[in-house]
Amino acid sequence: MPLDGSVVLNRRVAEHESYDDAVLNEMGAGEVSLHTDLLLHGSPPNFSDRRRCGIALRYLAAEVKVVPGGESWTQSAVHIGDGDASGYWPNRPRPLKDEPHKMAAFVGGFDGNS
Numbered sequence: 106m107p108l109d110g111s112v113v114l115n116r117r118v119a120e121h122e123s124y125d126d127a128v129l130n131e132m133g134a135g136e137v138s139l140h141t142d143l144l145l146h147g148s149p150p151n152f153s154d155r156r157r158c159g160i161a162l163r164y165l166a167a168e169v170k171v172v173p174g175g176e177s178w179t180q181s182a183v184h185i186g187d188g189d190a191s192g193y194w195p196n197r198p199r200p201l202k203d204e205p206h207k208m209a210a211f212v213g214g215f216d217g218n219s
Contacts, residue, residue: 118145121145124145134155142161142163164185167184167187167188167189167190167191167193167194168191170193179193179194179195180195180197181197182194182195182196182197183196183197183198183199184196
């Protein structure tokens, strides 16, 4: 599977036993979990009729560069603060409104509801 963020569901961790014990963090409706995207995490399927949402925000200094093969990560950059004078990180314009068709073109198959 690619490691570019395009496949996020149904992934498995090789040799997961070598990591610390799992911790259950059961949450109720309306609650949120904040953690680094490097944390091994997952959840069972959502069988309710309510949407489950996830968002990943990564803040990093403009001088940080991605490893070879990870260039797709630069395409979703939005500058904050002083931006990137080097021009390495393209500045994806902030959306003015919800535009599910543009999101679908960016990530593929997004319908705005799932």
